[in-house]
Amino acid sequence: MVDGPSVGVVVPAKANLFLAVRKRRPDGYHELVTVLQTVSLYDHLRVGVYGPPGKGHHPAARRRMAIELVTDRTDLGPDEGNLVVLAARALANRTGVLDPTATPEGRGPRTVIELTKGIPVAGGMAGGSADAAGALVGLNELWGCQLDRDALRDLGEELGSDVPFCVVGGTAIATGRGTAMAQVLCRGSFSWVVCTAHEPLSTAAVYRAWDRHCRPTEIEPDAVLAALRGEDPLALGAALHNELQPAAFALRPELVEHREALLDAGALGAVLSGSGPTLLALAESADSAARIAAEVGHRFAGTAVARSPVGGPELRRT
């Protein structure tokens, strides 16, 4: 599809190892304390300029360039697809790459973003946010914007609560809407079974269910942070905590039984990922994760074995 210069980006999924909801804010969002980590499930993006050679690539024509998302997936919600294009527009506006008042020429150049999904869609693993982060990192390179990761992270904040973390990756603690963050120490590597549900869940619907069914707690992430520092999977399994879990379980009661089955199969801990419905089961080792996945696989739309943490978005230049 892309016939000009192009840049590839590989972006990982995120997991919330701890998520406490403190209160509903006046702006409708919820105040959070959360510990996030990137997990080795990936989406792939390729961004490039496409269009007629020569005159079409004149700088004035490029300033009127359209932005187009191409994906083989038909199950992407409009929000998820839009987030990638919104990310591209936000970067273009911030850096002046595109003229915000101009309408693109029909036969002029256009920036094409090709997306191949590996992260569950609407599963609570920030797939849409990872794609937006990947678009920011890839287009920053393709368009020569020269923004650093901190500037891209700040730009991500206006796009969605998980986008800033997805721009940097690693292991972080976040507060506020989930966007004010600092990296935290994590030693070693952890093995997971990622269990995808048959039907997605809307993040906003899960937060509305939290408003109906749940109350804030005072629980702090100290036990998770100590387990990450101490390279201690047993302690991490016991400390996994997500206060959106009761809300998501109220909407999807079958998840209660699925979580029990993961623990019965030998998981050190099992928790809803973000706003769900994906369940994350922590295993002793990669082999144990594969055994658990084989035992519970029939309950889910899909299971994958993954490890954490991994690095943030990576560029693949061609």
Ligand code: C5P
């Ligand atoms: O920020 P993002 O677009 O990912 O949020 C999706 C929805 O999730 C919001 O519209 C809001 O309803 C809910 N949300 C929330 N509090 C947060 C993050 C998200 O209520 N901290």
